[in-house]
Structure formats: C-alpha cells, structure tokens
Amino acid sequence: MPDRRRHRGAHPRDRDCFAPEALEILQRATDDLCWLRSRGYPDKASLKLVGDRYRLRLRQRSALQRCAVAEDAVDRRLARLVAPASVRGKPLLIDGYNVLLTVEAALGGGVVLVARDG
Secondary structure, X not given: OOOOOOOOOOOOOHHHHOOHHHHHHHHHHHHHHHHXXXXXXXXXXXXXXXXXXXXXXXXXXXXXXXXXXXXXXXXXXXXXXXXXXXXXXXXXXXXXXXXXXXXXXXXXXXXXXXXXXO
C-alpha cells in the first residue's frame, strides 16, 4: 500500500496537540490510562474513557496509547534491560526501522515522546 501522507516530519496539528499547556493534561491522562491498564481493564475501552474524560484529540489519543504502559509491563521490560558495557564488542541487532522513524521525526521537528518504560 503506498504512503499517502502529505507531510514529513512534524504533523500539522502537533503544535496544538502537544503545546506546553497540553502536556500537563497528557501526563494526567497517561497516569490514568496506566492505572487502568495495570488493573487489567480492556485497552480500547480504557483509552476511550480517558480520552473522553480529558477531551483528547485523535492524535493525542494515539500518543497516549503508545506511552501508557501497565506497571507489570514496565517491570518486565526493565528486567530485560542490559548495561551498555555488557554488549560492548558483541554483535547487536537493532530495529532500524523504528530508529529511522524516530530520528526522522526528531530532525523534522516532530514530537518524540518517552513512554513510561523509558
């Protein structure tokens, strides 16, 4: 399927969706969604509930969905974290596609968010 986006880098609505005054609301929404996910509530219903509560736009809900992580998932991911010294000099496989997308977004002035798991 061809890429039909009409922009590269920053999304035209990012300035409004991720303005400094929106970040506090997004942080509270992330806290709420993490709380629900940590207690086993369904993802789709939880995202709708939190998104509606904070009146989030579609783009903000998409970011929220990617950043909010249940506490047990954070713990599992952190348990697999390795120190850079332990891989020094060894072959290392990297998900280059996601790295490229992140670098492209950052260089193009887009929003790059850090998820709860770091």
